[in-house]
Amino acid sequence: MHLATYLGLLEDSEKQLTDAFEHVAEKHRDEPDIEQICQKFSAWSRNHHGQILGFVEKYLEEQEDEPDKLKRDLFARNRSGALALLRDLHDLWLLTQQVQLCWTVIRQAALGLRDEELKACATECAARTKRQTDWLLGRVKQAAPQTLLVAE
Amino acid sequence: MPETRDSITDIWGPRTGFEGQEQWPARIDEHTTEAPDHWVQSACVLCSNGCGVDIGVKDGRIVGVRGRAVDSVNHGRLGPKGLHGWVANNSPDRLTKPLIRRNGQLEEATWEEAMSLIVQKSKDLIAKHTSSSIGFYTSGQLFLEEYYALAIVGKAGLGTPHMDGNTRLCTATAAAALKASFGSDGQPGSYADLDSTEAILHVGHNIASQQTVLWMRILDRLAGPNPPKLVVIDPRRTYTAEKATVHLAPRVGTNIPVMNGLLHLIIEAGHLNHAYIEAHTLGFEELKKTVAKWTPDRVERLTGVPADKLRAAADILGTCKTLVSTVLQGVYQSMQATASAVQVNNLHLLRGLLGHDGSGIYQMNGQPTAQNTRECGADGDLPGFRNWGNETHIQELADLWNVHPDQIPHWAPPTHAMQIWRYCETGSIKMLWISGTNPLVSMPDLARARKILAKEDLFVIVQDAFLTETTKYADVVLPAAIWGEKTGCFTNVGRTVHISHRAVNPPGEARSDFDIFVDYSRRMDFRDQHGAPLLTSTWQTTEDAFNAWRECTRGRPCDYTGMSYAKLSEGSGIQWPCNEEFPDGKKHLYEDGVFATATEYCETYGEDLETGAPRSKEEYQAINPNGRAFLHGVDYEPPHEEPDEQYPLWLTTGRVVFHFHTRTKTGRSKALQDAAPDSFVQLATEDAARYGISEGDMVEVTSRRGRVLEPARVGGIEPGLVFIPFHYGYWDKADRPRAANELTLTEWDPVSKQPHFKYAAVKLRKVHA
Incomplete structure (x- = not known):
């Protein structure tokens, strides 16, 4: 059974997302909406991460180490300014996609296992992840023309 | 000369108790300094109430005002600002010539020079940086025709997405809350609902000071037979709160727990209109679940509102057969603004209390023409309450203006x-073009706002009647004609449209905002897609613009097609929608419980009330509200800044009855200025004792953003909270920092984007003179 492995991937992804939102909130604190909403989203992901831990415990098996490739590619450059904001939002969006897909995979397993608790958890967390994605997409769409066409 | 009552010492005047629809007795309030030669029809522009008023004119000068007895809004009455604010028109310090900054100084210039400079700057910027390098920051105090001209100039002419009004600071949440619940902006009720209602709820709305004439109507109900019960939610003991049957004084930033607590008690007691909920709403189970956590004890612990008081309020709100609710800045400028405002909509929906005599909701406006800023699209909305996410709506605008739909920014x-x-x-x-507003007193975090306007690479145009704190930072100042000096229409918070005729000529070379925007359009040579001058360039008069606006509203909720200048001049106020079906306007919206939520009709596909993430059309279609209203449940989030050891007190900001906004007009009226000459900090007796502060002592109030010095006013407020009015700046008194917004935060509601003026953490220190 590879469920634990995948839960591990999810756990790691939510952890990365938690840190990434925190990082972006801190880095772009001059953008008041970014700072506050990213802090909120970081708290959401931290909460998701906490929920996963219980299931990791429950399905604990030998875990393969998932390399955090994604983390290395994202947020690596020391960017600043309007373009940096757009790129950081872009990367956050990608990370939420990673998390979302993990939840989809885990939920499928929960259905197969008839694990009602895990199913409920996956449903709730996937819904909140979508709200993160939706917000990021809206903000990216707003920022894109100004950033690419006008900003210095 | 006639002054029918002293509105300074007796703000609301004598009582004329009454009960019953449209039974409010008339009382003509008048203040003239000389006998007028003639009277000119208008309406008052010193709050959102829209009182019908006649302007008295003698020898080409305004000499006074009197209320219009026939007007459904005020039945002849006027408040202190209305009776005394007009004298500002005659001020000797009106701007009469354009000014251009040369060698660091503002110098007089001709209109030709000023407009040529603006046009040259615009063209250069567009060539180098696209029109997205140009922004407009307008007002809630221009006329409808002016906003519509501005909207076309910005959206079809330039094609910039950057246009908003100071309405963002005052009524953005009203619009957002109405849209979130009902699918479109537009107040469901009429002022006449107050004449027969059984109960009134004011949430964060000091109506006694803000809309004095509407408060007279309520005072007269309270003095008549079968007075309504009054529930007031406000952390301060305001004039309004003093008259309450039940006054709930929650801690700053806790509107959601109080409202959720009230809804919980009402649901638990079964005071629900189940048939209405079933037929006309979506989201009841979610709402029920969300509010269920907010038991009276839990509400008391978090908000400080005693559980028995919450129960008493819930009992009134749960059992009344008719209810009028009003909401204003205490909600709109607080944490979770939109989420809290929609809870009042929820209350009415749960009980089926709207769409009939005696029941209504006022998601209030602050400014006289804020409704038009929203309707005309001179703010973050599109003209005619159109939906930026709906391609058909964009196409409609493109057809009206004969431009390609992609010219209109809607990405x-x-x-x-x-x-x-x-x-x-x-x-x-x-390039930022500011019209009819004074952000360097009204914006939050003024030090930051000043720094922005002072930037070398920002070209600032300010269009105003006076030199202000903001004109100091302008590159070009355009002298504007104001109320009484131009003709146009505007709409009050109750959907009532008035015409205001030109009574006198503007001073010197001052021009109406309308003429300025049309002139800009002509000079920029904006063209439609067939090469003809863009609509505004063909407008000769504001009536041309009004007639074009009517077409823009056809089939939309704010339908003006049945109105004309002639019709508006014959009567005294008409409510939209006014069209073939409702030639005399309409008292109530949603009488049949069918809301403006159909996919092709709604003004918005909605937003996540916690994050502000916009919902897509596809998701909206999947919900398929199709005329049903939304019940939104939202849980509590604490404010982002709370008192701590370093800054141990809450600051909240607000109004005084005698002033409007940044006092550019009311500060020039001797009667009003003498009645409220200076700013102050109000603090509780307990806090005054703790800091050794007595009435009148100079107090330094400091936040993380800045500091002010204010004389102390002791009492009438909860311990731990201090209050500073936001009206006072520096144009007439620059000897000390005193603008409340030196202290406030740069942050905003995720949905309405309205800034949070109602809370900040501060510390106090008595200053020895």
Whole structure:
């Protein structure tokens, strides 16, 4: 059974997302909406991460180490300014996609296992992840023309 | 000369108790300094109430005002601002010539020079940086025709998404809450609902000071037979709260727990209209679940509102057969603004209390023409309450203006004011055109706002009647004609449209905002897609613009097609929708419980009330509200800044009855200025004792953003909270920092984007003179 492995991937992804939102909130604190909403989203992901831990415990098996490739590619450059904001939002969006897909995979397993608790958890967390994605997409769409066409 | 009552010592005048629809007795309030030669029809522009008023004119000068007895809004009455504010028109310090900054100084110039400079600057910027380098920050105090001209200039002429009004600071949440619940902006009820209602709820709305004439109507109900019960939610003991049957005084930033607590008690007691909920709403189970956590004890612990008081309020609100609710800045400028405001809509929906005599909701406006800023699309909305996410709506605008739909920016919601200022700060907006507003007193975090306007690479145009704190930072100042000096229409918070005729000529070379925007359009040579001058360039008069506006509203909720200048001049106020079906306007919206939520009709596909993420059309279609209203449940989030050891007190800001906004007009009226000459800090007796402060002592109030010095006013407020009015700046008194917004926060509601003026953490220190 590879469920634990995948839960591990999810756990790691939510952890990365938690840190990434925190990082972006801190880095772009001059953008008041970014700072506050990213802090909120970081708290959401931290909460998701906490929920996963219980299931990791429950399905604990030998875990393969998932390399955090994604983390290395994202947020690596020391960017600043309007373009940096757009790129950081872009990367956050990608990370939420990673998390979302993990939840989809885990939920499928929960259905197969008839694990009602895990199913409920996956449903709730996937819904909140979508709200993160939706917000990021809206903000990216707003920022894109100004950033690419006008900003210095 | 006639002054029918002293509105300074007796703000609301004598009582004329009454009960029953449209039974409010008339009382003509008048204040003239000389006998007028003639009277000119208008309406008052010193709050959102829209009182019908006649302007008295003698020898080409305004000499006074009197209320219009026939007007459904005020039945002849006027408040202190209305009776005394007009004298500002005659001020000797009106701007009469354009000014251009040369060698660091503002110098008089001709209109030709000023407009040529603006046009040259615009063209250069567009060539180098696209029209997205140009932004507009307008007002809630121009006329409908002016906003519509501005909207076309910005959206079809330039094609910039950056246009908003100071309405963002005052009524953005009203619009957002109405849209979130009912699918479109537009107040469901009429003022006449107050005449027969059984109960009234004011949430964060000091109506006694803000809309004095509407408060007279309520005072007269309270003095008549079968007075309504009054529930007031406000952390301060305001004039309004003093008259309450039940006054709930929650801690700052806790509107959601109080409202959720009230809804919980009402649901638990079964005071629900189940048939209405079933037929006309979506989301009841979610709402029920969300509010269920908010038991009276839990509400008391968090908000300080005693559980028995919450129960008493819930009992009134749960059992009344008719209810009028009003909401204003205590909600709109607080944490979770939109989420809290929609809870009042929820209350009415749960009980089926709207769409009939005696029941209504006022998501209030602050300014006289804020409704038009929203309707006409001179703010973050599109003209005619159109939906930026709906391609058909964009096509309709493109057809009206004969431009390609892609010329109209709609890739995202129009840029809200706080983001416009941010773009100025980061340098990607390089020209900001400010009309009819004074942001260097009214914006939050003034030190930051000043720094932005002072930027070398930002070209600032200010269009105003007076030199202000803001004109100091302008590159060009355009002298504007104001109320009484131009003809146009505007709409009050109750959907009532008035015409205001030109009574006198503007001083010197001052021009109406309408003429300025049309002139800009002509000089920029904006063209439609067939090469003809863009609509505004063909407008000769404001009546041409009004007639074009009517077409823009056809089939929309704010339908003006049945109105004309002639019809508006014959009567005294007409409510939209006014069309073939309702030639005399309509008292109530949603009488049949069918709301403006159909996919092709709604003004918005909605937003996540916690995050502000916009919902897509596809998701909206999947919900398929199709005329049903939304019940939104939202849980509590604490404010982002709370008192701590370093800054141990809450600051809240607000109004005094004698002034309007940044006092550019009311500060020039001797009667009003003498009645409220200076700013102050109000603090509780307990806090005064703790800091050794007595009445009148000078107090330094400091936040993380800045500091002010204010004389102390002791009492009438909860311990731990201090209050400073936001009206006072520096144009007439610059000897000490005193503007409340030196202290406030740069942050905003995720949905309405309205800044949070109602809370900040501060510390106090008595200053020895």
